[in-house]
Amino acid sequence: MSLLHRIQHAGDALNCHGDMPTRGRYTMGIAGEKFFRAIKEDAQLQATICLDCDITYMPPRLYCEQCFAELDEWVDVEPLGHVHTFTVVHQDLDEKPLPEPLVIAFVTLDDTDGGLIHYLGEVEPEDIYLGMPVQAVFKPEDEREGSITDIECFRPV
């Protein structure tokens, strides 16, 4: 690569610029596929349950992390939860200022032992508090594509 690089000016000789075209595709896996299908098709959150350990996994897992049992008990979960923690983000990944600050929160979902990391919306950053009740806002069906962004955000109840 380096020796094949073309320079236009003598001063450019010391730097060779390149790019490695790289595209990642991450499949959801068996549990993830079922989870995101339910979001895409029914705007429905689902969890798996380990009855022995009394744990409700959100997002759903295929195996119990405590007893390693296979989990095939699926339950519907209400799109309601509480802000466990949050961050107000003012810069993008390249450290450029954002036009509007984004709020990212870990939202614990009611009646589960887990939660989702997502945006908080329809709320001013200064009005957010830990433990604030929120609910998921789903995109319209024709815009949902089986991704976590099928949930637009969580907004205050």
Added chain:
Amino acid sequence: MEEFVYESVYLRRDDFEEGRVLFETWDPNTQYAWDAGVAIGRYLQELKAGRLIGRSCPECNRVLVPPRMFCESCFCPTDAWVPVKDTGTVLTFSRCYVTWDMIQLDEPQLPAVIELDGASPGMGIMHMLGQVDPDALEIGMRVQAVWKPSEERAGSITDIAYFRPLDSSKD
């Protein structure tokens, strides 16, 4: 203990394109800048000017091509730029009937390591051979660089188009 084993799921391109499997796509930014360094920087500039240069080692007196700022044999800094000729000797070669991305070729590419005249024995650069019958190649063959016209040269090893057999009458 009971075992749960899921069979592997083999996915084909169609499964992605026809929406049978959910997935996320992302394109990481993998741009980079590589510092050619003092020796290779100068080497590339000289190529643009149609010249080949090496560096000499004050300890072992070898002439190193491509140039480097230290001698890997003596672990001392090299101390002078040395012009070398664009003629040389084939040290090894290959007849390649497939490109790097596995496209079959009717006419082979002929990569070779060429020891340049003026460089120390074994100091070879990798390049392509041309204007030659692939079956007539042999180790020890005398060759000469065919340079691109100066207006097409860009400060790259490809400023030499290829090496061709040296006309023995002028050698």
